[in-house]
Amino acid sequence: SAVISQKPSRDICQRGTSLTIQCQVDSQVTMMFWYRQQPGQSLTLIATANQGSEATYESGFVIDKFPISRPNLTFSTLTVSNMSPEDSSIYLCSVGKGTGDAEKLFFGSGTQLSVL
């Protein structure tokens, strides 16, 4: 299994500001994933972060808006830049443990973001 510490757990931010979310894993992992969950919706993958390379972003998400850092194998940050009320969501980091079809995804506790 994996224990993931994510912070902050929640924040209320002003329009136009930026928030950086941190994710710390208790073991080394190759890939870390960042998801967004808009109110009443399921999860949407923002990007996949590999240590030592640039993150891979999904369609509809860009690096300028959601810059990601991955300085080592246990840590990653996601920044939500120039926020607007439409960015109000739960943001979650996750990691996979196991190999092949035994790979299981584990999640942090989430960051509930409200933008005024």
Next chain:
Amino acid sequence: KQEVTQIPAALSVPEGENLVLNCSFTDSAIYNLQWFRQDPGKGLTSLLLIQSSQREQTSGRLNASLDKSSGRSTLYIAASQPGDSATYLCAHWGFGNEKLTFGTGTRLTIIP
């Protein structure tokens, strides 16, 4: 494009009842399937993982089954308790696809 649907979107049952949550997917070429629970405003907790060669998994009062031919997975909860109240999500990896596709979720309320 793979779509994953969970019906019903919301379900309320009295405490003690057994219940089944459904997960349907359009493409049967899935690699594995995982069930999660999510408490309001929180992250996801992994419940069960069914690998590609398996048909079901059990953990305590939970049993998850997978039928690829019909494109369905079910999560069975026995003797439901108020603490089971949460949103339940299914998600799967596809072959050659390194990301999970999530279902729409079922919000479960157990009435004491």
